[in-house]
Amino acid sequence: GVLLLTATPGPRKRFEVYDEIAFAAVGHPADIEKLRKAVIDIAHLDGFNLSANDVTLQRLVSFGIGPLMKAAFDELFRSPFVARVLMAELDPDGGGDAFFTIDADGSFAQSGKAAAISGNAESAQAMTAQLQKTSPELPLDQALGRALEVWGLGRLTLDARDGEVPSAEAVRDFLKGGLQELTVEAAVLDRDRAAKSKFRMLTSEQLAEPLASYFEV
Template sequence: MTMPLYASPEQLMRERSELARKGIARGRSVVVLKYRGGVLFVAENPSPTLHKVSEIYDRIGFAAVGRYSEFESLRRGGIRHVDLQGYMYDRRDVNARALANVYAQTLSTIFTEQLKPFEVEICVAQVGDNSDEDELYRLTYDGSIVMDEPKYVVMGGQTDAINAKLKDTYSDGMELNAALAVAIEALRATPANTSASTGSAGSNELNASKLEVAVLDRERPGRKFRRITGAALEALMPSTQQGEASSESADSSGSDGEKS
């Protein structure tokens, strides 16, 4: 008779944590940051149909990295929860803090009781009447709520490089176009994008077609969530005017060379 293999609870927790962290690190990065008009979401996402950023309720947005099927089930569950709360009480009683606590309990239960943890990291954001009332909550795979930086949240990919860049470039009260430029610059600071940016195609490494951008717009009446796509996103992209200017200067220098 063979004896069953034994693993200590500490070892099981370490293995689950390592599995979840590796899965999250393989995902494409997401940056959520405050700007003057509300909260901005910027995600590396070339898919036009599988969204990493979504609306949860009137003033609440959701962003996630990791396994799509797992964070999509969390998103749907969160929508059902807040819809029920708003129906039973009042829509103004629904807030991101309560939803973050629900997500924390759910993720903690999955991490401790199920064989495989969720390989996800999520952010719940709420826009308030002013910038001081905007709230960002980052939740890890084990249900921990991380509040290390109240102004912005970074998830997935090379978070250390992105966080370091944001510490140098982020400032309070930025306009939307400046906040988007800061977020894209931080995403380009990852080792993969940095090495790619040295080539001629590096400036297009994170173009509009590879980004998912949305905002919680404080000035918008009713539901605050709004996606920014197409021409509106192209107009806000920081590399558009720079790329045009560089191409014009290259053309002019080329024509001068032909003249000489």
């Protein structure tokens, strides 16, 4: 399946959009909520007027949230959305999950294996590079630990100087001291889930054991 993870001091940042499609974002909470509601409305309207099979991530990004964010960015007397968005689509047959990242100006990029968003391009690129090296066959407990380490790398890269890449040891040290005031939030698009909706938020109990070592003092 697909795993989405972050650590945040604020409101929830991972959501279901439609059956096999999920939404995540960083930025201003009010703008994230506006974009979340907008993309859900677009998805359900397409599903009603067309069919569920017509609700695809490519369509939602190319004709929905991408143009919406671009219009707000381009208009002189309108505030742009202060947000970066990541959307994921599960392939129920396992042939090709899809990821899109959408920037505040409405520009977007597609990836077939993994994607990341952050406060700047260097941080997102560092995370994406590590995710691309990660096996897609990891069991969930190992994938959670790996995703948290990649998040930590991205967070440290935000403060790094001259393009310096933090070491794995520095990332683990940061996570052990830097997660106390944050909530780790994770969701999955579960290919094996029998329900029509494949989206599932992981509970704190489900996260506790796989991530226990990162909270040890």
